[in-house]
Amino acid sequence: MNGSVNNVEKPNKYFDKKDKADFLYHFGFGVDTLDIPAVFGDTKFVCTGGSPGRFKLYAEWFAKEANIPCSENLSRSDRFVIYKTGPICWINHGMGTPSLSIMLVESFKLMHHAGVKNPTFIRLGTSGGIGVPPGTVVVSTGAMNAELGDTYVQIIAGKRIERPTQLDSAVREALVEVGNEKNIPVETGKTMCADDFYEGQMRLDGYFCDYEEEDKYAFLRKLNGLGVKNIEMESTCFASFTCRAGFPSAIVCVTLLNRMDGDQVQIPKEKYIEYEARPFHLVTAYIRKVTGI
Numbered sequence: 011m012n013g014s015v016n017n018v019e020k021p022n023k024y025f026d027k028k029d030k031a032d033f034l035y036h037f038g039f040g041v042d043t044l045d046i047p048a049v050f051g052d053t054k055f056v057c058t059g060g061s062p063g064r065f066k067l068y069a070e071w072f073a074k075e076a077n078i079p080c081s082e083n084l085s086r087s088d089r090f091v092i093y094k095t096g097p098i099c100w101i102n103h104g105m106g107t108p109s110l111s112i113m114l115v116e117s118f119k120l121m122h123h124a125g126v127k128n129p130t131f132i133r134l135g136t137s138g139g140i141g142v143p144p145g146t147v148v149v150s151t152g153a154m155n156a157e158l159g160d161t162y163v164q165i166i167a168g169k170r171i172e173r174p175t176q177l178d179s180a181v182r183e184a185l186v187e188v189g190n191e192k193n194i195p196v197e198t199g200k201t202m203c204a205d206d207f208y209e210g211q212m213r214l215d216g217y218f219c220d221y222e223e224e225d226k227y228a229f230l231r232k233l234n235g236l237g238v239k240n241i242e243m244e245s246t247c248f249a250s251f252t253c254r255a256g257f258p259s260a261i262v263c264v265t266l267l268n269r270m271d272g273d274q275v276q277i278p279k280e281k282y283i284e285y286e287a288r289p290f291h292l293v294t295a296y297i298r299k300v301t302g303i
């Protein structure tokens with residue numbers, strides 16, 4: 011079910027020709043080299059986020075908590091890792107929309123080849139907060155691009171294409187409810203997707219900086235006024251691709267710092283580990299609630 015999505019597109023007519031054995035290049039396997047329906051056919055959730063190490067850990071934690079086996083890394087390339095724990099796939103997506111877009115397209119093809127009908131995609135990530143304390147888990151209500159529009163901008167054949175960015179309201183509300191039940195500090199709000207970590211997020215600690223400190227604060231205040239609670243680097247692409255495919259999706263990012271207080275991500279290791287685990291605890295509690303695992 012995906013109540014809030016209304017512009018679903020069919021899969022590409024060219025890739026699924028009977029005579030073509032599709033190869034998922036960045037996953038390192040294809041329909042000819044792996045029995046995709048046998049391995050992925052029962053998938054219900056695809057959990058994704060930037061770091062390969064974190065996603066291996068999340069998969070292992072989930073397997074341990076739910077007392078089910080964790081697969082080996084199913085990826086046959088060194089670009090992405092793929093773990094499976096029962097009906098949940100854990101796939102990292104790297105940093106930024108170009109890397110994420112590759113991972114999503116190959117994941118959608120993977121689900122298609124596996125015969126999976128309506129998987130839910132959830133991004134579990136990190137972000138910089140705006141006006142919220144570090145450690146807050148932001149469940150996004152929408153994704154805003156670097157020009158502050160609610161779209162994902164793609165350049166195709168030399169043309170600028172803007173597509174809507176939509177996330178599933180039912181999944182979001184259920185996640186917030188679980189967060190409240192579990193006493194996880196959860197907020198909802200818009201997420202700004204920047205195209206880089208430094209200038210694109212108006213940091214003062216990059217190598218380059220041709221704006222002033224007051225410009226940074228004016229920008230952050232402007233974002234705050236538009237309802238933005240956090241900044242990361244993948245939300246527009248994630249929200250656009252999942253809604254084009256018709257898959258329910260949610261974005262759950264912990265804030266590592268309050269950008270109103272600084273730019274450097276420099277928090278004690280134990281705090282970092284605690285914060286990074288929060289999206290995992292929230293999302294897995296939700297998944298276990300809806301699947302009964």
Ligand code: R2B
Binds near residue numbers: 135137
């Ligand atoms: C959040 O953290 C990463 C940058 O440090 C990026 O992938 C993102 O969206």
Ligand code: URA
Binds near residue numbers: 136138207241266275
């Ligand atoms: N990830 C980002 O993209 N920005 C931050 O400030 C922290 C994490």
